[in-house]
Amino acid sequence: xxxxxxxxxxxxxxxxxxxxxxxxxxxxxxxxxxxxxxxxxxxxxxxxxxxxxxxxxxxxxxxxxxxxxxxxxxxxxxxxxxxxxxxxxxxxxxxxxxxxxxxxxxxxxxxxxxxxxxxxxxxxxxxxxxxxxxxxxxxxxxxxxxxxxxxxxxxxxxxxxxxxxxxxxxxxxxxxxxxxxxxxxx
Numbered sequence: 001x002x003x004x005x006x007x008x009x010x011x012x013x014x015x016x017x018x019x020x021x022x023x024x025x026x027x028x029x030x031x032x033x034x035x036x037x038x039x040x041x042x043x044x045x046x047x048x049x050x051x052x053x054x055x056x057x058x059x060x061x062x063x064x065x066x067x068x069x070x071x072x073x074x075x076x077x078x079x080x081x082x083x084x085x086x087x088x089x090x091x092x093x094x095x096x097x098x099x100x101x102x103x104x105x106x107x108x109x110x111x112x113x114x115x116x117x118x119x120x121x122x123x124x125x126x127x128x129x130x131x132x133x134x135x136x137x138x139x140x141x142x143x144x145x146x147x148x149x150x151x152x153x154x155x156x157x158x159x160x161x162x163x164x165x166x167x168x169x170x171x172x173x174x175x176x177x178x179x180x181x182x183x184x185x186x
Contacts (some may be wrong), residue, residue, distance in 0.1 A: 019170050035143035036151060037162040045158040048074070048151060049060055050139035053131035056109065062131050064106070067156060071183035072153040072177070073105045076139070078112040079120035081147040083166035088124040089151075090173060096126040102155070105165065110136040111147075152179040153186040170177060 018058035039046045064072070075091055077084035093107035109117040109169040114132060121130055133139070142151065150163040161179040163172060 004006075012129065023090065036159045037063050037143055037145075037164050040151075040159045040162045045154070045160065048072075048153050049138070050151060050157075051131075051133075051138045052142075053108070053133050054136070056130040056132045057126075057128075062106070062129055067104050067106070068157050069102075069155055071103045071155055071180065071186075072151075072157075073103065073180065073183075074108060074151040074153060075105065075111060075148060076108045076142065076150070078110060078143050079116040083168065084148045085120075085124070086168050087148060087166045088120070088126060090167060092126055092128065094176065098179050098180055098184070099128075101183060103180060106131065108133060108138065110134070110139055112182065121125045138163070150164050152174070152176070154183045156186070160186075 003128060023140050027126070036046055036048070048064065050063065052061050053169075054060075062072075072166050073086075073091070073094065077088070091105055091107070095103070099105075105181075107126060107130040108119075108158045109130060110133040112132075112134060114134065117130070117132060120126075136144075145160050145164065148166055150167055151159050152163075161175070163176065166186045167173055167176050
């Protein structure tokens with residue numbers, strides 16, 4: 001009898017774990033909150049969630065809403081991300097080419113260590129503003145699913161276009177430059 005009770009208890013435990021897994025999968029599949037990539041792909045222009053984060057490139061903090069009036073390329077990255085390393089020089093180039101026109105490139109380092117992030121910035125000669133979100137608390141609002149992801153914001157802080165994955169191909173680079181032009185025109 002004890003053996004039978006043990007088997008029933010194990011079956012119930014397995015059933016509960018399976019149920020929790022199904023609920024998690026359903027929650028992830030139906031959660032539309034923070035999915036800026038899907039919204040911008042549908043042609044919507046959602047307002048980018050505001051944040052205030054510690055800067056790594058200089059002392060102090062940066063608040064995203066303080067950049068209203070300027071177009072923004074917000075790049076979410078981490079020092080351990082290989083595609084992030086490949087796209088960093090291109091983002092620096094975009095920054096240098098367009099900063100006088102009112103563009104700000106902001107690097108948002110997340111799920112990382114400060115020391116590693118600072119080494120990354122130094123290694124790739126990044127001169128645009130860099131903010132640090134070690135635990136990744138801001139990622140949920142943006143619907144970030146991996147690294148890197150890049151959001152092009154217009155002067156009102158609305159998402160014009162989202163790039164999931166590295167901006168490394170000629171096609172993606174041309175698309176980013178076109179999105180930057182549109183952002184600067186609005």
